[in-house]
Amino acid sequence: MNAKEEFKKMNRAFYERYSRLDDSDDFWAYLFKPVRQSIRINTLKAPLELVLERLSERYELEPVPWVREGFFIRPPGGGTVNFGEMPEYSLGLVIPQEASSMIPPVVLEPKPGELILDMAAAPGSKTTQIAQYMENEGCIIANDAKRDRANILIANLNRAGVLIAKVTVRDGAYFGRYENTFDRVLLDAPCSSVGMVRKNFKFAYTWSIHKVLYHTRIQRKLILAAYRALKPGGVLVYSTCTVDPLENEAVVDFLLQRTDAKLEKIKLPVKGREPILEWEGREFSPEVKKTLRIHPQDNDTEAFFVAKIRKPR
Ligand SMILES: C[S@@+](CC[C@H](N)C(=O)[O-])C[C@H]1O[C@@H](n2cnc3c(N)ncnc32)[C@H](O)[C@@H]1O
Structure with missing residues (x-):
């Protein structure tokens, strides 16, 4: 074959x-x-x-x-x-939970007692992981724009015994109004899901460049809101399960160009590869080198992209 x-x-x-x-x-x-x-x-x-x-x-x-x-x-x-x-x-x-999808909550490093925003949370595998690291102490705002998916999120939180999550159904951009509020924010963004092809070929059959461009627009809007909602000194983790540079490095570069955000290197025993610094004639900030780009063959997982972003004090 x-x-x-x-x-x-x-x-x-x-x-x-x-x-x-x-x-x-x-x-x-x-x-x-x-x-x-x-x-x-x-x-x-x-x-x-x-x-x-x-x-x-x-x-x-x-x-x-x-x-x-x-x-x-x-x-x-x-x-x-x-x-x-x-x-x-x-x-x-x-x-x-797919092994690469366990990375963003580890990078987020939530602590008991903190206030966390999980901006695109359904079906909740990462929310339950965050609650586990918080030992059920503190508060997680677990948001998703889609009501039917939020219902699945609630069922999963209940089964996992999560007691500290408040589920909301909003466009994630709504949280931009809560400026400097959250200790940490996870934006596990909606994306074109190329990484998920290993689970279902429909993600390859139905892929189109329009889907990529559609998601890029949403991701840019959400990452700006997520960064606004973060407290100074706090950590924002941006992740996707896709390989497209327009949804990964380009989105992080967009945030770096518009805010004072700083990137931090992710130190985990996971194999990644050089992030993309130039794509379709556009160059990204060399800071983007600090992001983690994983292709399926690197660790025999789904593809994933993770960026650890800090807001200066
Ligand atoms: C990659 S999935 C999240 C997976 C989840 N974090 C987990 O680990 O189980 C992306 C989610 O973003 C939601 N979404 C799409 N557009 C959104 C928006 N504008 N604001 C918030 N959530 C959105 C989708 O409904 C979907 O559930």
């Missing part, structure tokens, strides 16, 4: 655009391969060791190097885990 040929057949414009970004056989081969299943153990409900002991009787587990509570999981001998049939899932002891 030649993955490049398969993607060319699925969506030629998609193939051509991202070949300019990464033409390696590995990029296309990993994008074609189903993503490994992974879970996060929810320490709000039980000690990590206890859940791990239960699970290791029935599954093969391998630690996710960048998250203490994260594990790749598979049934002995291979196959897929059916979370619907897993009692630990129904009890909220375990949260299925």
Whole structure:
């Protein structure tokens, strides 16, 4: 099976655009391969060791190097885990979450007692992870623009035993009026979801440059509001599950050009690659080098992009 040929057949414009970004056989081969299943153990409900002991009787587990509570999981001998049939899932002891998607809350470093804004929170895997690090002390405003997705968010927060989240349904830009308010803000932005192709080829079939441009506009609006809402000295984490430079480096560069935001290098045991500093004739600030760009072949995960931004005091 030649993955490049398969993607060319699925969506030629998609193939051509991202070949300019990464033409390696590995990029296309990993994008074609189903993503490994992974879970996060929810320490709000039980000690990590206890859940791990239960699970290791029935599954093969391998630690996710960048998250203490994260594990790749598979049934002995291979196959897929059916979370619907897993009692630990129904009890909220375990949260299925793609391994790269566990990075932004680790980078955010929320602390008990803080006030956190999760600007685009549904279905809530990162909100539950944030609550876990806060040990259910403090307050998380978990917002999503879509009411039906907010309902799923509420169900997931309940199952995970999160007691400190207040769910709101707003365009994230609304929070720009709460200037200098939040200790930390996570903007896990809506995006064209190229990284999700490993979960579902529909993200390749339905991809178009219009989708990228549509999301870029929303991301710029949201990142400015997120930065405004942040307290001086606070941390904003911007993340997407896509590889497009217009939705990643260009959005961060946009914020750097318009505000006094500073970028910080992300130090985690995760393999990344050089961020894109020039795209379609535009050059981005060299500061953008501090962001984390992950392609699927780097750690055998979905593609991801993460930026750690600080507001000076
Ligand atoms: C990448 S998903 C978030 C995933 C979530 N953070 C998690 O880890 O489970 C992006 C979310 O942004 C929401 N969204 C789209 N436009 C928005 C806007 N203008 N303001 C706030 N949320 C928005 C979508 O409904 C979607 O749920």
